[in-house]
Amino acid sequence: MDTTQYKDVYVFCEQREGVIQSVALELLGKARELADTLKENVVAILLGKNITNKAQDLIAAGADKVLVVDNDLLKDYLTEPYTQAITQIINEQKPSILMIGATTIGRDLGPRLSARVSTGLTADCTKLEIGEERELLMTRPAFGGNLMATIVCKDHRPQMSTVRPGVMKKMTADANRKGEIVDYKINFNEEKISRVRLIKTVKEDKGMIDISEAKILVSGGRGVGSQEGFNKLEELAGVLNAQVSSSRACVDAGIIDHSRQVGQTGKTVRPDLYIACGISGAIQHLAGMEESEFIVAINKDKFAPIFNVADVGIVGDVNKIIPLLTERLKGMME
Numbered sequence: 001m002d003t004t005q006y007k008d009v010y011v012f013c014e015q016r017e018g019v020i021q022s023v024a025l026e027l028l029g030k031a032r033e034l035a036d037t038l039k040e041n042v043v044a045i046l047l048g049k050n051i052t053n054k055a056q057d058l059i060a061a062g063a064d065k066v067l068v069v070d071n072d073l074l075k076d077y078l079t080e081p082y083t084q085a086i087t088q089i090i091n092e093q094k095p096s097i098l099m100i101g102a103t104t105i106g107r108d109l110g111p112r113l114s115a116r117v118s119t120g121l122t123a124d125c126t127k128l129e130i131g132e133e134r135e136l137l138m139t140r141p142a143f144g145g146n147l148m149a150t151i152v153c154k155d156h157r158p159q160m161s162t163v164r165p166g167v168m169k170k171m172t173a174d175a176n177r178k179g180e181i182v183d184y185k186i187n188f189n190e191e192k193i194s195r196v197r198l199i200k201t202v203k204e205d206k207g208m209i210d211i212s213e214a215k216i217l218v219s220g221g222r223g224v225g226s227q228e229g230f231n232k233l234e235e236l237a238g239v240l241n242a243q244v245s246s247s248r249a250c251v252d253a254g255i256i257d258h259s260r261q262v263g264q265t266g267k268t269v270r271p272d273l274y275i276a277c278g279i280s281g282a283i284q285h286l287a288g289m290e291e292s293e294f295i296v297a298i299n300k301d302k303f304a305p306i307f308n309v310a311d312v313g314i315v316g317d318v319n320k321i322i323p324l325l326t327e328r329l330k331g332m333m334e
């Protein structure tokens with residue numbers, strides 16, 4: 001393949017019900033950095049129905065150009081129409097790089113696209129940089145998180161990667177940024193699309209905020225021990241207006257749902273405050289939370305590795321400390 005024909009950094013900007021997902025803005029921030037290094041452009045791909053009015057937000061977040069495909073077939077996410085649209089864009093526009101959020105949608109779309117255009121895909125990247133030969137260096141944990149592998153896609157284009165929400169940083173939005181908005185037309189193969197129909201959408205419980213969006217997380221590990229211990233964390237979270245998350249140990253023990261798991265096989269979080277309660281700080285857990293703004297760790301073992309990343313460490317029994325902390329904070333919040 002003649003890779004020299006390919007240029008620009010493309011980002012698939014996921015929207016749900018017309019709301020641009022945070023991960024799209026994070027990817028645009030990273031894409032801006034990569035494109036500036038390459039002296040190329042950032043191009044956003046926005047698919048949906050009645051979404052053209054969101055294109056300016058993508059320009060404010062770092063895009064130079066937005067390709068909008070506004071079509072009834074793209075109203076709700078379905079693998080086939082979304083794959084057809086982006087495949088046509090790749091074949092016609094020849095992007096050098098394509099970034100996708102590692103959401104449930106992105107994890108479905110990325111592999112399908114890479115197979116259709118015969119290129120590679122590096123999933124769950126934690127670092128993206130430009131190498132000496134202008135290639136994309138895609139770094140991700142390997143071998144159970146025990147080492148970081150840097151992967152290059154030498155002979156095929158686009159160089160595709162998925163990145164989890166919360167890993168990259170958004171640019172500060174600039175409403176005065178100028179860019180081009182293109183109304184892009186796709187020749188859909190409707191016969192192929194009609195094989196799958198969306199019958200019903202079942203939404204997650206809205207009362208719970210996604211942990212990757214939370215500003216404060218009270219996170220419990222095996223040291224919290226039981227459901228009763230987690231009820232105490234819920235109380236503390238209530239006082240702080242926080243969400244409860246956990247290590248994998250408590251998910252495996254059936255105490256808390258997987259959607260609340262932080263780490264390599266859970267979610268990546270970057271809250272303003274992360275309170276780690278009875279969590280040892282295994283590398284797979286740290287991979288999901290070490291970029292938090294401020295980390296408080298409570299652990300009875302003063303040598304627990306979590307203290308290496310903590311801003312404040314409290315050595316003691318979490319089951320005694322949490323109720324005391326909750327009471328004290330209640331008093332302060334009143």
Ligand SMILES: Cc1cc2nc3c(=O)[nH]c(=O)nc-3n(C[C@H](O)[C@H](O)[C@H](O)COP(=O)(O)OP(=O)(O)OC[C@H]3O[C@@H](n4cnc5c(N)ncnc54)[C@H](O)[C@@H]3O)c2cc1C
Nearest residue numbers: 221222223247248263264265266278280284285300317318
């Ligand atoms: C491929 C792979 C992927 C993984 N992905 C993830 C992931 O996404 N997220 C994740 O979290 N893990 C993940 N793990 C598991 C990870 O390796 C650890 O096993 C796990 O994080 C341990 O959870 P923990 O810290 O709650 O438990 P432990 O490691 O058992 O630590 C419990 C801690 O609690 C402390 N403690 C005990 N009692 C008290 C008390 N009363 N008061 C205060 N402190 C107390 C102990 O001193 C200890 O430090 C993964 C592992 C593999 C191999």
